Each structure stands twice: as structure tokens, then as C-alpha cells.
Amino acid sequence: MIEVAMEALRVVLDPSRILYIFLGVAIGAFIGVIPGLGGTVGMAIVLPFVFGMDPFTGMALLIGMIAVIHTADTFPSVLLGIPGSAGSQATIVDGYPLAKKGEAARALGASFTASLLGGLIGGIALFLAIQIARPLILSFGSPELLMLSLLGLSMVGVLTGKNPKLGIGAGLFGLLLGSVGAAPSVTEYRYSFDILYLQSGIPLPILALGLFAFPVMVDLVAEKQGSIAKEAKIGSGIFKGVKETFQHKFLVFRSAVLGAIIGFVPGLGGSVVDWISYGLAKQTEKNTENFGKGDIRGVIAPESSNNAKEGGGLIPTLLFGIPGSGTTAMLLGGLTLMGVQAGPRMLDQDLDLTMSIIWTLILANIIGAIACIFLAKYISKVALVQAEILVPILLVILTIGAYQSTRHWGDIILFFAIGIIGWFMSRLGWSRAAVLIGFVLATPIERYLWISISRYGSGWLTNPGVIIIGILITLIVIGSIVMARREKAKGGPTIG
Amino acid sequence: MKRLILLLLVTLSSILVLAACGDNEADADSDENYYSGENIETVIPYDAGGGSDVLGRYVAPFLSDHIAGNPSVQVTNIPGAGSVIGMNEYFGLRDADGYSLIWSSGSTITNHLLGTEGVNYEFSELTPILGVPAGGVVFISADIGYEEPADILNVDPADLVYSGQSATGLDLVPLMSFDVLGLDVQALLGYEGSGPARVAFEQGESSLNYQTTAAYLSSVEPLVENGEAIPLYSFGHFDSDGNIIRDPAFPDLPNLKEFYEEVYGKEPSGEIWDAFEVVASRGFTIQKVLWTKNETPEEAIRLLQEGAENLAADPSFVEDGEDVLGGYEPVVGQELVDLIASIIQPELDPDIEAWIFDYLAENFGE
Structure with a gap:
């Protein structure tokens, strides 16, 4: 194994391949910075070019791109309060207040370092997991996957602070939105009103942009505060942020491991991993009264986990050909274009390719983070631009980003409709994160519940895995009730 | 000044000549047609x-x-x-x-x-x-006591569980093939794709599954070699007279018609067979x-x-x-x-x- 790994490193370090990693990193950073564009768009742009490349070079390009999207997508989250991609929403909660206080550089420094470390841990997780991946994946049947989805849903309580009832309501609303379109198990269309566009359901990027980006636009214009940073400085604390991340190394490690695990579970949806790790950080850290007002740990936790999830997500994708997200689904297509079929043979015949993917992931994370730290000084000036100038430009970019989802005019209508709902919710202090989590988990919950019951009746309830995850869920729910009481007593803020 | 004008003239004329040459070159290419440059x-x-x-x-x-x-x-x-x-x-x-x-x-x-x-x-x-x-192969778990075609009628019907995506997609073809064979199979539908449906088979959540040719060769063949799965039949291909033939990618595997004949000793017939032919030929040939x-x-x-x-x-x-x-x-x-x-x-x-x-x-x- 080690020999193959060293040989693969030599292959990856070949000057021509390093060049492609740099190219991938550059494309990924660009796509990450633009709100609304995420991994799927990046793949769609790059995929046509990999045809005819040898798999090592092609994967250097593709993995290089995927690896840094969640590093660079922090820029808009911190500087503008707009998610750069569906995986960086939780960063806003503390990152944006930091930028408003004039500490954007500190937040970015911490976030890029967390991304770097998270990506490394994700790569190592991939390396360790490929040795036991088969029994690991085969032990997650539909009942266990159902319970994991419910575990994700139970985080709603943690995220909604002192208003658990509103949070549960928002989560249910998200579940309802997630049920729009074709049912997973029978040919039944729900809430599609005979409109073909709605038959495929609401696209995730549209929901994320509408809920989180649109309200910011309205507020920026309405508040007439001039620019985002109230003090006309972005701070010089990049390396202060870097240092702080290393001070919170256990938080980084915890969040990254969590990210890799969530990424590994197929269908659980890496797009809520940031919220889940934010919620867990809030619940397990001490002195959390500043969370939501600009606590650096609120930036470190989600950023460590969203880079780590890419490593975890590649395990089922490469070894079983079952993609966990739209991005990895397209990655599979790219592999086929280069003449490689994902599957068990990635562990023997194509082990060298698998190893080179791990190295690429690690190298791209390092290159991407260093590049972002270097660029932060320049890009963060965006926070100083007057809102009257910034908002129209952003609105155009967001609308184009939304339109990229399916390139149907329905995308734009839906973006504005969900945007207005999102604005009301942000004004009323209702949790939008809960809506998103409900939305993402609606389909897997319905799918696995249906399959579990029709296959096993009620017998699955006594599976050991089901019981263990069930206990975890109970603990989290009790924990969040206790936390809500405490916060109510203190009058802490509602986040998300 | 004169020199400058001269220089300009020379440059201009050489550009013109070059441009003309370019045009000539294009004209010389006599393969101009509907799609040239489109x-x-x-x-x-x-x-x-x-x-x-x-x-x-x-x-x-x-x-x-x-x-x-x-x-x-x-x-x-x-x-x-x-x-x-x-x-x-x-x-x-x-x-x-x-x-x-x-x-x-x-x-x-x-x-x-x-x-x-x-x-x-x-x-x-x-x-x-x-x-x-395209083609598809139906395979069965080695755990339920199947060895040869005739056994298919003797296995415990409670063991026959099929995992797939949706009855209105291509899963319709294997599902109808079970009815052609008169098997009482529980259809477990709703998996996210054909990959997860196959993993369910490997986990033992189902005992029957089908994969298209490329996926079968890369992911199921190793299971067959390990003795975990047994291929049953391909859906077959159809020639332009509408006759079912063996799938060219699986010349050694019986198609559904041949498999039926081995089980029952006669040709399949009736409405269910006609319907299967319609759906299978349109879905796979x-x-x-x-x-x-x-x-x-x-x-x-x-x-x-x-x-x-x-x-x-x-x-x-x-x-x-x-x-x-x-x-x-x-x-x-x-x-x-x-x-x-x-x-x-x-x-x-x-x-x-x-x-x-x-x-x-x-x-x-x-």
C-alpha cells in the first residue's frame, strides 16, 4: 500500500500534472468565489476537457477543482453574508458579523487554515477508509441510513436556539419543500401543479441562494449603511486568524472527522455538513454566548468540516460507484470518459489511480488555501464597496447563478419567490438553516423509511446500528432542550 | 514624412496580399458543404x-x-x-x-x-x-439455494426480493420478466440509482437485481467470481424482424426466452410475453x-x-x-x-x- 502511495506521489508530482492541479485549483477558486456556482457547475465546465486525457491528469484537474471550492466559497460568506456555495452557509453566522466589525481578515485567515487542515484530514480519512471501505459500506443498510438522516434532522433543535418551536416548524416547512416533485418510490408527483419544471423538484442551489443571499441584498439596500464593513478597514489579522485556528486544533479535528463521516454516508447530503458541525461546536464548546455575534470558533468548525467531507464523499463514489452528491455523480461520468469504471477494482487494478486522487486532494487543499490567504488582502476590499454599487452587480451574478441550476426560466421565478420567503424569515428571526436541513433530508428520509418498512416490516427497529444512532438522536434532542432553556434565561440570540 | 507614408503603404499592401492569399487558400479547398464552418x-x-x-x-x-x-x-x-x-x-x-x-x-x-x-x-x-x-442481465444471490434454471420455481418465494429504482423506468423490464416466469417477487423500489440498488443486493437487503452491461461487467462479474451472485438471464436483443436473439455482449448467457424454455420446456406466450417483447426491445436493443x-x-x-x-x-x-x-x-x-x-x-x-x-x-x- 505504502509503495503504491509513493509511486502515485511521483506520478502526481510530474510537472505536467502539477500544472493541471494548479489549473483545477484556479477554476475551483473562481467558482467558489461566485455565489450560486458550486461543484456541479464546475464539473459541467471542466468535464468536456477531460475527454482523451489520461486518468491521472484528468483527475488532477477535476479533484484539484473540487478540493478548493469549499476553501474559496468563504469569501462571499464572510465578506458579503452570502453563501459562496451550498456548503458554506454556516460560516456566515459568525463570519459576517466579524467582517462588519472590521475583522474580515482575521475571519478569512482562520477559515482558510481550517479549510486546509480539514482537507488534509479528509484526505487521510480517505486513505484509511479505503482499506476497510467494503465492510463499512455494506454495514449501512436502509434502516441505518434512515437513522443517520434523522440524526441530521435532530440538529435542527440545536441550531434554533431559544425558539425550538419555530425551529421545528421551519424544519417541517423544509421537509414539505423537499417533497415537491416526483416521489422517490412510486410514480407520484406532489405539489407540481402540472408544471413540468416542478416535477424534478426545487433545485438546491436556488433554495440556498433564495434563503440566504436574497435577504442580504434587500437589507443592504434598505439599511443604507454605506458598505458592509461599518469601519472602513478590513483589518490586518490574517495571521492572527491562522494562529487561532491552530489554538482550536481539537475543534478542527472533531469537525473534520464529522465532515468526513457525513460525506461518506451516501445520500445524506454534504450540503448540510456545515450546519451540523456548527451546531455540534455550539453544543460542545465552552463559553458559547458569543456564537452568532462573531465568535471565531463559529467560522473554524464549519470550514474544517466542509473541506473534509470531499475526502469522505469520494469513498462510496470511487469504490462502489454510488455518488453522494451531484458533484461526485458528475465525477463518475468524468471517470467513464477517461475509460475508468469506478468500483471494487479501484482497490486493486486501479489502486495507483486511487492513491493519486488522494495526493491530489491533499496537494490541492494546500495550494488552494495558500493562494486564498495571499489573495485575501485584495479580495476582501469588496466589503468596503458602497452598497448602491455592490447590490446591483451582486443581484445580476446571483440571478445568473440561479439560472445555472437547470437553465429554465422557472429558476429565476423560484429564486425571487424563495428569496421573499427568506427575507420574511430573516426579519422574523425564523431559522432558515432548519428549512435547508429539512429540505435536503426530506428525500432520503422518505426513501429509506419506505424501503425499511416494505422490506423488514417493523423488525428493523431492533437492529443494533439503529438503536445506537437512536440513542445519539435522543441525547442531541435532550441536549438542545436544555440549551434552549439556558439561552432563554440569558436571552441569547437566535442563529441561522 | 514621406518615408512614413511609404512604410504604411508597404505594410498595408503586404497585409492585403496576405489576406488575398488566405482567401485563395480557402477557395482552393473545394470541400465546402452544408456543414463547413458551422x-x-x-x-x-x-x-x-x-x-x-x-x-x-x-x-x-x-x-x-x-x-x-x-x-x-x-x-x-x-x-x-x-x-x-x-x-x-x-x-x-x-x-x-x-x-x-x-x-x-x-x-x-x-x-x-x-x-x-x-x-x-x-x-x-x-x-x-x-x-x-444496451443490454441488461438479471442475477440472483447465491445464498438462497439456486443452482440451475429449474430451481427458480423451488426457492422460497419469501426470499425473492428485487431492488430497483422505479417501476416506470427501465426496471419495468426486469419486473415484467419475473411475471413472464410466473415468479412471485417482492419489488423493493425507490433506491437512488442502479448503484445503490446493487449495494442493497450485496448487503442482502435484496436477492435479485439487474444491471446494464457496463455496470454488470465492472461490478457484478467480481461478485459472480467470488461465488456471491449467479447470473440468470439477459433480456436479449431483437433483430429487425422482431425476433429475440442473444445479447451479443453475453453470448454464453441465455436470453429470457431460452431461460423460460429451460424452466418450463415450452416457449413463452400470452399477453405478458407480448408486452415484455414490446418493452424490452424498446428499452434495450x-x-x-x-x-x-x-x-x-x-x-x-x-x-x-x-x-x-x-x-x-x-x-x-x-x-x-x-x-x-x-x-x-x-x-x-x-x-x-x-x-x-x-x-x-x-x-x-x-x-x-x-x-x-x-x-x-x-x-x-x-
Whole structure:
């Protein structure tokens, strides 16, 4: 194994391949910075070019791109309060207040370092997991996957602070939105009103942009505060942020491991991993009264986990050909274009390719983070631009980003409709994160519940895995009730 | 000053001469035709990264090389509603000028066959350019005591659980094949894709599963070698007279008809068999087809079909694309036209159509 790994490193370090990693990193950073564009768009742009490349070079390009999207997508989250991609929403909660206080550089420094470390841990997780991946994946049947989805849903309580009832309501609303379109198990269309566009359901990027980006636009214009940073400085604390991340190394490690695990579970949806790790950080850290007002740990936790999830997500994708997200689904297509079929043979015949993917992931994370730290000084000036100038430009970019989802005019209508709902919710202090989590988990919950019951009746309830995850869920729910009481007593803020 | 003007004149005239030479060169190229310097858009009514998308992107540069005039060939994804949105958009909004083509696939055909709401396209108004076959193999778990075809009637029916995606997609074909064989199989539908459905088989959540040829070769063959899975039958292919033949990718595996004969000692017959033939031939024999509209100018259709024939004769097309093509040779020219005319384009017998509807309603509550 080690020999193959060293040989693969030599292959990856070949000057021509390093060049492609740099190219991938550059494309990924660009796509990450633009709100609304995420991994799927990046793949769609790059995929046509990999045809005819040898798999090592092609994967250097593709993995290089995927690896840094969640590093660079922090820029808009911190500087503008707009998610750069569906995986960086939780960063806003503390990152944006930091930028408003004039500490954007500190937040970015911490976030890029967390991304770097998270990506490394994700790569190592991939390396360790490929040795036991088969029994690991085969032990997650539909009942266990159902319970994991419910575990994700139970985080709603943690995220909604002192208003658990509103949070549960928002989560249910998200579940309802997630049920729009074709049912997973029978040919039944729900809430599609005979409109073909709605038959495929609401696209995730549209929901994320509408809920989180649109309200910011309205507020920026309405508040007439001039620019985002109230003090006309972005701070010089990049390396202060870097240092702080290393001070919170256990938080980084915890969040990254969590990210890799969530990424590994197929269908659980890496797009809520940031919220889940934010919620867990809030619940397990001490002195959390500043969370939501600009606590650096609120930036470190989600950023460590969203880079780590890419490593975890590649395990089922490469070894079983079952993609966990739209991005990895397209990655599979790219592999086929280069003449490689994902599957068990990635562990023997194509082990060298698998190893080179791990190295690429690690190298791209390092290159991407260093590049972002270097660029932060320049890009963060965006926070100083007057809102009257910034908002129209952003609105155009967001609308184009939304339109990229399916390139149907329905995308734009839906973006504005969900945007207005999102604005009301942000004004009323209702949790939008809960809506998103409900939305993402609606389909897997319905799918696995249906399959579990029709296959096993009620017998699955006594599976050991089901019981263990069930206990975890109970603990989290009790924990969040206790936390809500405490916060109510203190009058802490509602986040998300 | 004079010198400067002279210099300008010299430069200008040399540019003119060069430009003229350029023109002459282009004129000398007497291969000017309908597609010279033009763009062809190939619409893929599925998401980027799926099987149809991979095929479309693989074929595009070969088309560009082999169509006279070497037009550039672009791919446009218009996904949604099981290819209905893309097909409708092509049908309603694209001109019949031969500069816009579309790929259809399994669900394009099943949606049309089942008259799904919103379908606004007709295969009879399209002309095929290039066809790529597909195949599928049904396999069973080695744990439930199956060794040879006759055993299939003796295994405990409670052990027969099939994992798949949805009864209105291509899973319809294996599901109907179980009814042809008179098996009482529990259908466990709703898996996220054919990959997760196969993992469910490996976990023991199901005991029956099917995979298309490429996926079978890469992911199921190792299970067969380990003694965890046993292949039962392929769905078979159909010739242009409508007769079922062995799947060319699996010459050693019986097709469903042969498997039935081994189990029962007679040929399958009756409504369920007729319906199976209709669905299986449309779903698998020629699964992915590149079309243009019938009203496309004749010259364009001729150039496209010639281009496809050259492409099929290019040895590197089949060699490089082993995984993409699933081990099959592309079908072009008259052979393709005949196959399409006998399999996909004819009006469906209303009795069989009604039968399939009742079948779906009864078994899968649609």
C-alpha cells in the first residue's frame, strides 16, 4: 500500500500534472468565489476537457477543482453574508458579523487554515477508509441510513436556539419543500401543479441562494449603511486568524472527522455538513454566548468540516460507484470518459489511480488555501464597496447563478419567490438553516423509511446500528432542550 | 514624412496580399458543404455526468471529425422530468435545419410508451442518425439455494426480493420478466440509482437485481467470481424482424426466452410475453439514439448519416470507448433505420398498451 502511495506521489508530482492541479485549483477558486456556482457547475465546465486525457491528469484537474471550492466559497460568506456555495452557509453566522466589525481578515485567515487542515484530514480519512471501505459500506443498510438522516434532522433543535418551536416548524416547512416533485418510490408527483419544471423538484442551489443571499441584498439596500464593513478597514489579522485556528486544533479535528463521516454516508447530503458541525461546536464548546455575534470558533468548525467531507464523499463514489452528491455523480461520468469504471477494482487494478486522487486532494487543499490567504488582502476590499454599487452587480451574478441550476426560466421565478420567503424569515428571526436541513433530508428520509418498512416490516427497529444512532438522536434532542432553556434565561440570540 | 507614408503603404499592401492569399487558400479547398464552418448542437435531455451525457460527450468530437466539413459539435444538457423537458424543448423550439440534434434514451422511450403527462414528442417525426445498443442481465444471490434454471420455481418465494429504482423506468423490464416466469417477487423500489440498488443486493437487503452491461461487467462479474451472485438471464436483443436473439455482449448467457424454455420446456406466450417483447426491445436493443427532425434538408441528413457511418467504421471509436459504449458496436445506416422502424416508431397495439397500463396500476399502484 505504502509503495503504491509513493509511486502515485511521483506520478502526481510530474510537472505536467502539477500544472493541471494548479489549473483545477484556479477554476475551483473562481467558482467558489461566485455565489450560486458550486461543484456541479464546475464539473459541467471542466468535464468536456477531460475527454482523451489520461486518468491521472484528468483527475488532477477535476479533484484539484473540487478540493478548493469549499476553501474559496468563504469569501462571499464572510465578506458579503452570502453563501459562496451550498456548503458554506454556516460560516456566515459568525463570519459576517466579524467582517462588519472590521475583522474580515482575521475571519478569512482562520477559515482558510481550517479549510486546509480539514482537507488534509479528509484526505487521510480517505486513505484509511479505503482499506476497510467494503465492510463499512455494506454495514449501512436502509434502516441505518434512515437513522443517520434523522440524526441530521435532530440538529435542527440545536441550531434554533431559544425558539425550538419555530425551529421545528421551519424544519417541517423544509421537509414539505423537499417533497415537491416526483416521489422517490412510486410514480407520484406532489405539489407540481402540472408544471413540468416542478416535477424534478426545487433545485438546491436556488433554495440556498433564495434563503440566504436574497435577504442580504434587500437589507443592504434598505439599511443604507454605506458598505458592509461599518469601519472602513478590513483589518490586518490574517495571521492572527491562522494562529487561532491552530489554538482550536481539537475543534478542527472533531469537525473534520464529522465532515468526513457525513460525506461518506451516501445520500445524506454534504450540503448540510456545515450546519451540523456548527451546531455540534455550539453544543460542545465552552463559553458559547458569543456564537452568532462573531465568535471565531463559529467560522473554524464549519470550514474544517466542509473541506473534509470531499475526502469522505469520494469513498462510496470511487469504490462502489454510488455518488453522494451531484458533484461526485458528475465525477463518475468524468471517470467513464477517461475509460475508468469506478468500483471494487479501484482497490486493486486501479489502486495507483486511487492513491493519486488522494495526493491530489491533499496537494490541492494546500495550494488552494495558500493562494486564498495571499489573495485575501485584495479580495476582501469588496466589503468596503458602497452598497448602491455592490447590490446591483451582486443581484445580476446571483440571478445568473440561479439560472445555472437547470437553465429554465422557472429558476429565476423560484429564486425571487424563495428569496421573499427568506427575507420574511430573516426579519422574523425564523431559522432558515432548519428549512435547508429539512429540505435536503426530506428525500432520503422518505426513501429509506419506505424501503425499511416494505422490506423488514417493523423488525428493523431492533437492529443494533439503529438503536445506537437512536440513542445519539435522543441525547442531541435532550441536549438542545436544555440549551434552549439556558439561552432563554440569558436571552441569547437566535442563529441561522 | 514621406518615408512614413511609404512604410504604411508597404505594410498595408503586404497585409492585403496576405489576406488575398488566405482567401485563395480557402477557395482552393473545394470541400465546402452544408456543414463547413458551422456548429452542431447535440441536446442531451439528461443531467451532466449521467450515462447519456457521457455517451453524448464521447461521441461529439468523433462526429466533428467524421462529418464532412468538420462542423464543431457542442453538447447542451436540458435535464428534467425523465428527459421529457429536453425532448419537448427540442421538438417545440429547435429548427429542423440539421444544426440541432437530440439524444434519446431509455426513459425517453418508456415515458412516450406509457403516455406520461406532458409528453409532446413523436418518434415518427424524427430521423435516426446513430444508435447505441444496451443490454441488461438479471442475477440472483447465491445464498438462497439456486443452482440451475429449474430451481427458480423451488426457492422460497419469501426470499425473492428485487431492488430497483422505479417501476416506470427501465426496471419495468426486469419486473415484467419475473411475471413472464410466473415468479412471485417482492419489488423493493425507490433506491437512488442502479448503484445503490446493487449495494442493497450485496448487503442482502435484496436477492435479485439487474444491471446494464457496463455496470454488470465492472461490478457484478467480481461478485459472480467470488461465488456471491449467479447470473440468470439477459433480456436479449431483437433483430429487425422482431425476433429475440442473444445479447451479443453475453453470448454464453441465455436470453429470457431460452431461460423460460429451460424452466418450463415450452416457449413463452400470452399477453405478458407480448408486452415484455414490446418493452424490452424498446428499452434495450437500441437504447440511445441520436436524432434529427424529418424536415431537415436532405443534404444535411445525408451528410449526417454518412458521418455516422464513417464514425462507426473508425476502429478507435469502439476501442477508446469500451466503457462508454458498454461493449457494443454502434448501429448506423440502413440497419439502424430498419431497426427503429420495426421497434421504436410503430404505433403501439392499443391492446398491449392497455395491458401495460393495467399491469402498472395493479402491481405498482400508479
